[in-house]
Amino acid sequence: MSGSRERILARVRAALADVPRDERPGDVDVPRDYAREHGQGELIPVLTDRLLDYRALVHRVTAAELPGAIAAALARRGAARVVVPPGLPDAWLGEAGPVAVPDRPLDVAELDAVDGVLTGCAVAIAETGTIVLDAGPDQGRRAITLVPDYHLCVVPAERVVASVPQALPRLDPRRPLTWISGPSATSDIELNRVEGVHGPRTLEVVIVAG
Amino acid sequence: MSATFVGMPAFPAAARAATGDAQLRHNLRKATHTIRDRRRAVVEELDDWPRLRAAGRAVKDRVLRHLDHYLERLEEAVTAAGGRVHWAADAAEANAIVTGLVRATGEREVVKVKSMATQEIELNEALAAAGITAYETDLAELIVQLGDDRPSHILVPAIHRNRAEIREIFRRTMSEWGVPAPDDLTDDPAALAEAARRHLREKFLSAKVAVSGANFAVAETGSLVVLESEGNGRMCLTLPRTLISVVGIEKIVPTWADLEVFLQLLPRSSTGERMNPYTSVWSGVIPGDGPQEFHLVLLDNGRSATLADTVGRQALRCIRCSACLNICPVYERAGGHAYGSVYPGPIGAILTPQLRGTTTELDASLPYASSLCGACYEVCPVAIDIPEVLVHLRERVASGGGHTAERAAMAAAGWVLNDDRRLGLAQRAAGRMRGLVPRRLPGPGAAWTDTRDVPAIPAESFRDWWATRERGGGPDARGPADGRGRTEGGR
Numbered sequence: 001m002s003g004s005r006e007r008i009l010a011r012v013r014a015a016l017a018d019v020p021r022d023e024r025p026g027d028v029d030v031p032r033d034y035a036r037e038h039g040q041g042e043l044i045p046v047l048t049d050r051l052l053d054y055r056a057l058v059h060r061v062t063a064a065e066l067p068g069a070i071a072a073a074l075a076r077r078g079a080a081r082v083v084v085p086p087g088l089p090d091a092w093l094g095e096a097g098p099v100a101v102p103d104r105p106l107d108v109a110e111l112d113a114v115d116g117v118l119t120g121c122a123v124a125i126a127e128t129g130t131i132v133l134d135a136g137p138d139q140g141r142r143a144i145t146l147v148p149d150y151h152l153c154v155v156p157a158e159r160v161v162a163s164v165p166q167a168l169p170r171l172d173p174r175r176p177l178t179w180i181s182g183p184s185a186t187s188d189i190e191l192n193r194v195e196g197v198h199g200p201r202t203l204e205v206v207i208v209a210g
Numbered sequence: 211m212s213a214t215f216v217g218m219p220a221f222p223a224a225a226r227a228a229t230g231d232a233q234l235r236h237n238l239r240k241a242t243h244t245i246r247d248r249r250r251a252v253v254e255e256l257d258d259w260p261r262l263r264a265a266g267r268a269v270k271d272r273v274l275r276h277l278d279h280y281l282e283r284l285e286e287a288v289t290a291a292g293g294r295v296h297w298a299a300d301a302a303e304a305n306a307i308v309t310g311l312v313r314a315t316g317e318r319e320v321v322k323v324k325s326m327a328t329q330e331i332e333l334n335e336a337l338a339a340a341g342i343t344a345y346e347t348d349l350a351e352l353i354v355q356l357g358d359d360r361p362s363h364i365l366v367p368a369i370h371r372n373r374a375e376i377r378e379i380f381r382r383t384m385s386e387w388g389v390p391a392p393d394d395l396t397d398d399p400a401a402l403a404e405a406a407r408r409h410l411r412e413k414f415l416s417a418k419v420a421v422s423g424a425n426f427a428v429a430e431t432g433s434l435v436v437l438e439s440e441g442n443g444r445m446c447l448t449l450p451r452t453l454i455s456v457v458g459i460e461k462i463v464p465t466w467a468d469l470e471v472f473l474q475l476l477p478r479s480s481t482g483e484r485m486n487p488y489t490s491v492w493s494g495v496i497p498g499d500g501p502q503e504f505h506l507v508l509l510d511n512g513r514s515a516t517l518a519d520t521v522g523r524q525a526l527r528c529i530r531c532s533a534c535l536n537i538c539p540v541y542e543r544a545g546g547h548a549y550g551s552v553y554p555g556p557i558g559a560i561l562t563p564q565l566r567g568t569t570t571e572l573d574a575s576l577p578y579a580s581s582l583c584g585a586c587y588e589v590c591p592v593a594i595d596i597p598e599v600l601v602h603l604r605e606r607v608a609s610g611g612g613h614t615a616e617r618a619a620m621a622a623a624g625w626v627l628n629d630d631r632r633l634g635l636a637q638r639a640a641g642r643m644r645g646l647v648p649r650r651l652p653g654p655g656a657a658w659t660d661t662r663d664v665p666a667i668p669a670e671s672f673r674d675w676w677a678t679r680e681r682g683g684g685p686d687a688r689g690p691a692d693g694r695g696r697t698e699g700g701r
Binding site: 012019 | 281348445469490493
């Protein structure tokens with residue numbers, strides 16, 4: 001604690017002299033009749049459409065096809081060393097050869113030297129094409145999905161929800177959360193979107209359904 | 211709020227200069243029209259937009275009406291999560307707190323995430339005076355910093371620069387700050403973004419201290435939320451050891467669930483995207499992940515004074531999306547610099563005079579920097595009635611010092627308009643003298659006619675025409691005697 005705490009609180013209370021003394025925060029009505037979801041279509045096709053709109057690479061595979069799809073994606077990328085979080089399912093890299101670099105944790109320079117990162121996700125939001133990471137065992141700490149230039153992300157169908165209002169109750173705000181909607185981009189030059197600035201410039205998503 | 215734009219002329223003079231700059235007008239028109247169209251498309255995609263907007267407004271009103279309660283909740287939650295909370299009554303105190311915190315780390319450099327609050331308090335200048343270099347990492351902020359320029363837009367501070375100008379700034383100045391621009395740099399936006407990546411990479415990877423703002427602070431959980439696009443925000447919020455966030459006291463939302471409203475309203479209103487590329491959420495300190503020292507500096511700096519005005523208070527609902535700038539015909543032509551504040555456009559015209567007061571000529575002129583067309587209110591995701599506040603602030607300015615000519619004119623108008631007989635006489639006198647009215651008004655009225663024609667005065671007033679018509683009228687009973695519409699030229 002420091003500075004002008006009491007002074008600011010006193011000023012705020014004085015400024016609110018018009019608010020009845022017995023009014024509680026909950027007495028200020030908030031209409032909640034907005035939609036819980038917008039019925040924009042089947043979840044996986046909508047999510048795919050939104051991700052493609054952001055220029056992410058997207059694949060849809062079955063659980064049995066997943067290790068092969070991961071191996072193929074890494075081979076196309078030419079990624080020989082891929083950082084992995086501590087709880088990544090062993091089977092995911094079953095067909096990819098010895099590419100995994102465990103986060104021991106790695107320092108920033110080591111992270112900068114790998115070819116990419118492979119993670120799962122906590123939730124994905126179809127309507128907005130958003131993948132949310134919560135530092136769970138299959139995702140790891142925030143830095144590993146930030147410093148490498150290539151992020152390969154596995155999205156199990158059961159973690160896909162329709163909308164933002166459906167996503168929030170599934171997330172724990174005490175965990176560090178990163179919401180990712182496509183690769184790093186900027187709109188700062190003439191307000192046109194350009195992909196690829198400081199975050200991973202390539203986002204590749206493998207949706208596992210069935 | 212301190213004076214970022216020292217010695218700025220009042221809005222009309224600054225706007226006159228800006229509207230004469232063809233390159234600036236072209237850049238602004240292109241950018242604002244691009245973003246307008248994108249916003250409209252993604253807003254129309256949500257059929258419940260009006261209800262989301264009503265909820266956003268109501269959540270913010272709940273916070274503002276009980277701000278003391280929520281500030282205490284937020285402090286409690288952040289502290290419980292391992293953060294330290296500091297309170298800054300004004301810009302000087304906030305700068306002193308941040309400077310002290312940086313000094314305590316022993317570092318002489320900080321990386322910065324784009325933040326309106328730190329621009330408002332001129333933190334970079336304060337840090338520089340203490341021998342600490344602040345590196346702006348948002349692309350547009352970088353363009354402004356390298357170009358020794360001023361921000362002209364809330365979301366895209368370099369909106370007044372086109373790609374060719376940005377290329378020149380990068381080529382000329384990047385080498386003075388760090389990694390130079392490549393020799394063969396083109397004005398392709400992808401190449402410019404790549405140059406920014408290379409320029410800042412080493413800074414991110416070695417930075418020990420970062421300074422940010424926040425889009426939202428959740429009172430219930432102590433979570434801070436930063437929305438961004440490039441990943442520079444993630445770099446600053448994740449890699450350094452110490453994170454200092456300067457956040458206006460009005461940025462609070464009550465609960466985690468309330469974010470479901472704002473994470474829909476803000477990206478679609480702001481960049482016209484369904485969602486911005488990156489949003490970071492953190493609560494205090496997370497062992498083994500990200501900064502291990504977190505400071506939240508709660509900033510008043512005129513906000514509690516704004517809160518005291520029951521009409522003007524609604525400006526504190528603002529979530530800094532900049533949709534009102536992008537839609538505004540005055541902003542599109544005048545540009546952001548004419549507003550003389552880090553908050554330009556319609557929201558700036560009501561926020562700046564409330565945060566800073568209306569004692570300077572510039573700040574007193576801001577409530578007049580609008581045609582009151584209402585487009586800003588239509589697009590505002592939290593339904594701030596900007597025209598209502600503008601008119602309210604004009605009353606405040608007109609009843610304070612200055613603007614005596616307008617006060618006298620209004621008093622005279624009241625004397626005429628309040629009496630039926632006087633109004634009739636005045637209108638008939640004006641009709642007879644209509645040939646004598648100059649195109650440009652003399653004296654203080656000249657400023658008004660610099661940008662407008664004096665309305666044509668009809669030969670016969672509507673009241674006289676109506677009276678004649680009611681008495682039986684003549685063949686010309688369809689309209690006033692000169693056959694011209696009553697409203698022509700009279701907007």
